[in-house]
Amino acid sequence: MSDRLVAAWQASPLASLSHWQLVAVAAVVFPAIAVLLNVIDQLLLPKKPSLPPHVFHLFPWIGSAVVYGMDPYHFFESCREKYGDVYTFTLLGRNMTVALGPKGSNLIFNGRITEVSAEDAYTHLTTPVFGKDVVYDVPNAVLMEQKKFVKAGLSVDNFRIYVGQIVDEVTKFATQDEAFVELQNGSTEGSVDIFKTMCEVTILTASRTLQGQEVRDSLDKTFADLYHDLDGGFIPLNFAIPNLPIPSNFRRDKAQKAMSDFYMQIIEQRRKSQVGSKDGRHDMIEALMDQSYKNGRKLGDREIAHIMIALLMAGQHTSSATGSWAMLRLASRPEIIERLYAEQKEVYDDGAGGLRELDYDIQKNSVPLLDAVVRETLRLHPPIHSIMRKVKTDIAVPASLASPQSHTSAASLAANKKTDAGYVIPKDYYVMAAPGVSQTDPKIWKDPASFNPDRWMGKGELEPEEQGETVDYGWGAISSGANSPYLPFGAGRHRCIGEQFAYLQLGTILATFVRRYSWKLATRFPDPDYNSMIVLPKAPNNRIILKERS
Incomplete structure (x- = not known):
């Protein structure tokens, strides 16, 4: 089996590449694979219905860091139009669940110390x-x-x-x-x-x-x-x-x-x-x-x-x-x-x-x-x-906050089925x-x-x-x-x-x-x-x- 692998490698175009050329190919191929798997995970694999909607992003770990960092308020509002007042986005490897509006602020600022920690x-x-x-x-x-x-x-x-x-x-x-x-x-x-x-x-x-x-x-x-x-x-x-x-x-x-x-x-x-x-x-x-x-x-x-x-x-x-x-x-x-x-x-x-x-x-x-x-x-x-x-500890989001709000677009309302119950933030x-x-x-x-x-x-x-x-x-x-x-x-x-x-x-x-x-x-x-x-x-x-x- 090993002889076949060696023969296959020698017959492949990669065998003629230098060490640094192989590194360059890997630097392109592996990120591309990571992006592809990340997209598949978001679009095709099933998600827990209790989770808040997740903002789509191409790059794993980085997530929405660039668009969020350039103009946070534009990011908040554009996501609000798609997902409602509660949604999650990836920020440098962390899952960030945003809760907007006065009810969202209340959920976070008055959260129990057993549930949320500023420290x-x-x-x-x-x-x-x-x-x-x-x-x-x-x-x-x-x-x-x-x-x-x-x-x-x-x-x-x-x-x-x-x-x-x-x-x-x-x-x-x-x-x-x-x-x-x-x-x-x-x-x-x-x-x-x-x-x-x-x-x-x-x-x-x-x-x-x-x-x-x-x-x-x-x-x-x-x-x-x-x-x-x-x-x-x-x-x-x-x-x-x-x-x-x-x-x-x-x-x-x-x-x-x-x-x-x-x-x-x-x-x-x-x-x-x-x-x-x-x-x-x-x-x-x-x-x-x-x-x-x-x-x-x-x-x-x-x-x-x-x-x-x-x-x-x-x-x-x-x-x-x-x-x-x-x-x-x-x-x-x-x-x-x-x-x-x-x-x-x-x-x-x-x-x-x-x-x-x-x-x-x-x-x-x-x-x-x-x-x-x-x-x-x-x-x-x-x-x-x-x-x-x-x-x-897991936080239950009230249904009144989890439901898409009046400022949410009609298309995203149809796509978002979470209108009869709240979310759970893990x-x-x-x-x-x-x-x-x-x-x-x-x-x-x-x-x-x-x-x-x-x-x-x-x-x-x-x-x-x-x-x-x-x-x-x-x-x-x-x-x-x-x-x-x-x-x-x-x-x-x-x-x-x-x-x-x-x-x-x-x-x-x-x-x-x-x-x-x-x-x-x-x-x-x-x-x-x-x-x-x-x-x-x-x-x-x-x-x-x-x-x-x-």
Whole structure:
């Protein structure tokens, strides 16, 4: 038999090929076979009727990664037309079941901890950046206690102090940055990269307030390089294949240790000084240094350091992105900038033709247009387009969510027979929510693609506070209303704890800019850039033209 095989091989055309030619043939043939088998598996082999429909894809393992990564929202909507609100797609070897609409968000955000896990979905991406023993590197119960510790630092008393500190940092930036100095004669216009500006302003204001004076004083090139290298760990590849031995991960790990040691030095020095909270500090480090777990164990200094890194990295990305989009949206509607300026003059009139200093209570309660601008920006530009959980036990999808929806095409309705019962999402799948889809749904919002802050004024299309009952997961009562079509900060136990600080920071930065400048777009409004984990305005159309007020 072996002689026949040898003879057959010698008679075949392949026998005359060189080694490298054979490798080239294999490089073409084997992928082609893999694609063919993948197509056969999807089209011809029977599937469990309880599974959600699976998005067709040519390439195994890769799946729909390319089309999803290019424009997630277009991908979500096009699949929704074919399959309804619940469907599964392959993403770099993982089965991702998407659940769209308010009911889909509720299924994922309010899922039981026995069913879905954020920790299992994100730990391999976040832990190398944030550090061990915090956030998604701990059991959910411990994470809830850590969020309670953080909330202790997000007090109203601290917020009242933060307003002045934020104004001071923005003002200093505007009087010292080279691009802004040229605008100070009141008649010159200047073009600035607003994303770069907001990145710098965001880290300056966050370090002055939450991070502490020592961090603010250390914002030099060395710190910037550490931040950049640490930020390099947030790449989609690390979600698919954790801890690859690649240069960016080596830099990430080195930067993580250096940043952790940097915070440890601050904490150690504070403990040596024995001043404690009586020193008058109002930052997060001071709040965390006195915290203890329910079992009596003190929050460790290394844990504090890693929580501070998590706050720095997560807050910087989302706030700088949202601030950039807000400035760009306002640049596309200069008349709203002037209305914001009129609002400032009305509520802060000092009686002598000037403006009083910004005040926390007024900012929170008496500037409805400014608040509406922030809300409308977050509606159109939620920082994160996809929020994931890993499935721990099979999840039953209600029939009302599993059935094809009214926006599903007639052809796919006929093809999809799952109209009388729900689906079952199997263990080890991932589930994915996309609140941004609901936030621009024409069935919910009038003219959803337009930037219209007035929709939030008075009794608008949606009252954001009317989101159902509240629940306390251990760090304070929050809305349980994951059924809301407006969830820019998520919902449930993993709702962003920095929500109120984000509103404060963004509102104060915008108010300070409105008081100093008018502005307009330098070019057309930018498209979204989905190449990073956060949705950013795509260069080079992220520039605005500023002019200082008289």
